[in-house]
Amino acid sequence: MPSDLAVINCRQLVTVAGPCLGIIHDGAMLARDGRIERVDTRAEIEPFILPDCDVVDAGGRVVMPGFVDAHTHLVFAGNRAAEFEQRCAGATYREIAVAGGGIRATVRATRAATEDELFKAGRQHAEWMLRSGTTTAEVKSGYGLSLDDELKMLRVIRRLNDSGPLRLVPTFLGAHEVPDEYRGRPSDYLDLIVNEMLPRIAAEHLAEYCDAFCEEGVFTVEETRRVFEAARKRGLGLRLHADQLSNAGGARLAAEFHAATADHLEQTDAAGIAALVAAGVQPVLLPGSVFALGLHRYPDARAMIDAGLAVVLATDFNPGSSPTPSMPLILFLACTQMKMTPAEAIAAATINAAHSLGRGSSVGSLEPGKLADFVIHDCADYREVVYWVGAPTVADVWIGGRNLRIPKS
């Protein structure tokens, strides 16, 4: 069967397959039924382009895989712009949380929203991501914190995934915070997670992963262990908000459970990094939240890379600590603040991220057999995608070989 889609005239076809991002100069690509068939130079590909094949002329620009954003809180109601203003005036994230704002404010708004309202909000956030060049995103629940509201969030994630075009991977984050009605009795809330939420979620296949916020003042290592044991029994993969604001032993706990990922890791020390290496846990670094909270301690990405870890970069998109859906911004922060190279950052945001979500054989690079999820960037060199901070370099996005026709801003 002949190919139905050809992409030609790519100044750099950034395949992310092989060393140096597998860049093919004057590259071209063939796809059929939404899957990549061949990537090579234009000269090699051209003889295979038959008359009724759709031909996309990339105009001498950069073509690369869509970003895979492996840590987001894409579904929530309302926003926290008023809290943002308070933080601009000097209030801290923790002070606002203690006063009843923060995550708990978004929980109140999300509980009050109908499924349709949440779906609409999620659609808008997904649209922002697409315009930033993201084609796959992990999405966490965690603003419901009751059986019905967590199920509501996970159903919205499923609906968003079914209606496309963004590909979504659902994660259950019931242990994001102790809800108001359980204040002072966290173990009763853990009972609810373990005895009611997890069994329902597993039975309805509403989540692939389970996550928890292991942090001083939120869930202890012991409490998180209870959630992880129950989640593992139900067949869910594990991810963990670890060592974000304090070194509470999150990285070591993620290692103990051989979790897929340990996320944040701003406070993780050398022993924590060694534990991740020994257990094969991928670090997911979220510099957007450090930046947006006005903090200065970024995770030690260089030490993690030097230790051989396949580092992942993600937005942590949420209405509080990281209100950005933009992977290019995250890559810029990774390079300027954590001293990653642009090539390391792109690999972290595509193939490494795909592996961390169990999607390493379908997305994250441009290789035969993978889904044709790719982006044309308005530039001639891959480093420009990272370097022109704030510039809308994303010119066009394809998911499964289908053009999304991003409206020009």
Ligand code: NIG
């Ligand atoms: O990943 N750390 C906990 N959860 C989010 C913040 C969520 C919020 O502020 O609404 C995070 O940073």
Ligand code: FE
């Ligand atoms: Fe998060």
